[in-house]
Amino acid sequence: MVGEAFRALRRNLAMTFASISTGAVTFFLLGMLVFAYSFASDYARIVPGMFDMRVFLRDGTSLDKIRKSANYIRTIPGVSKVTLIPKEKAWEKMKHDQPSITEGIDNPFPDQLRVILSDIRFSDRIATQIQSLPTVVPDDGVHYLRQEQRLANAALGAFGLIGPELFGLLVIASWILIYNTVRLTILSRRVEIRIMQLVGAPPSMIRIPFLIEGIIQGFFAGFVAALLLFGSYAFLKSQLMQQDIQFAAFPTIPTFLRLSLLGAGYGWACSFFAVRAPLTYR
């Protein structure tokens, strides 16, 4: 029956091509979305670490008060880690990094706390809370990349909001496309079906070849989509590496396996529903 299915696919080459290419584009878009999600979630994990806060403490604040302030900051929701950077240590580093501009001057740094956030959505509120502490330099004691954090926050929020809807729409669109393709295949083979019904072919004999064809088409659509993803990834990587942006390795085998199997399953499901009504004996 698999051989018959391949022969049938070869006979209806134009329709087969339409079906596989439609499916491939759909799965490619789905794959891109999954990768974008994965990239965004990785990014979301590292963003709080990238956007830390610097809290400048008043001159002469005792170590005990610093410790109490640090402990208090740790209890604020959205704060992941608080580290003390003594002014001597900060100055040492500055002198090491910039010897020409630090030579001959006194240490201008106050003691600092480095605050790493676990959720950048709360950065403004956290900054206000920290600013209100008596140990913090008044007015401008908390430094952080306010605009950048807001932008990143908005981008992640928008992606989280739009992503699932877009994913759902693509799934529905691909369903309609593959379903219609199978229906068109059935239409293009209505004489065959009619003959089978005239001579009393068992319903399974009529349906199974279409189901197998659906599986084959879906499998190849998934495989081609994986190839397209692989190519797109390689292209993007070559472009972004020039800008010093690091990319995780492409999961070649899992991507090819998952997309091909997903395609096969999807092709089967679409065929199953597409053949129900038109192949009913009449």
Place this chain on the structure above:
Amino acid sequence: MSATSSSIEYKNVQVEYPGHGGGLRGVTLSVEKGEFMFFVGRTGAGKSTMLKLLTREVHQTAGEVRLFGRDIGGVKLREVPALRQEMGIIPQDYALLPRKTVWENVAFAMRAAGHTRREVRRRVPEILDQVSIGHRADAFPNQLSGGEQQRVAIARALINNPALILADEPTGNLDPDHSWEIMEVLRRLNLKGTTILVASHDMMVIHRMGKRIVTLELGRIVSDEVGGSSA
């Protein structure tokens, strides 16, 4: 040949097509085993409906249809394939696969009906010879005349050794010479004991055949004659 008794009975059968006229209005008729019968009448008179009741493409709204002693009305949808294997159906438009040869067209139908490859190899040449088309086994449908194409359709109807053949306008697309050829093929099959029911409006050929003619008009039988005399 099938061992079942080939008698058909229509008892006060009514068929209504929702939304439009046509159908049947209380038809009662009996067909004996080995008969050759024509249904004639104008378009919409009910000729094709008489055949479709037997293939279960149409279901009566009242009355009873019996085939080989079995009530067709009680046949479930899943039993239709087995029912169709007891008969040979010849459609007016031949319904041949254009990209398959004559041999492959018949072989495809046999495989679809569940016959083994060995059976196909053994029986296809026999069947093609039975309808005198064996010499064109390797030809494609577009290389055949209308009469030859119809003979392939008849050959396909024989794959299950049916005791009954139903032909819906088998000469509808043919000139008189080819129409007569087809009727001769059907006559030969009838002589071997196969019951033949033909829906047709080709009166010239029908009268020449000298067989039973049932005339339908607006869903009713208005005459039932054999060779020109009342049955």
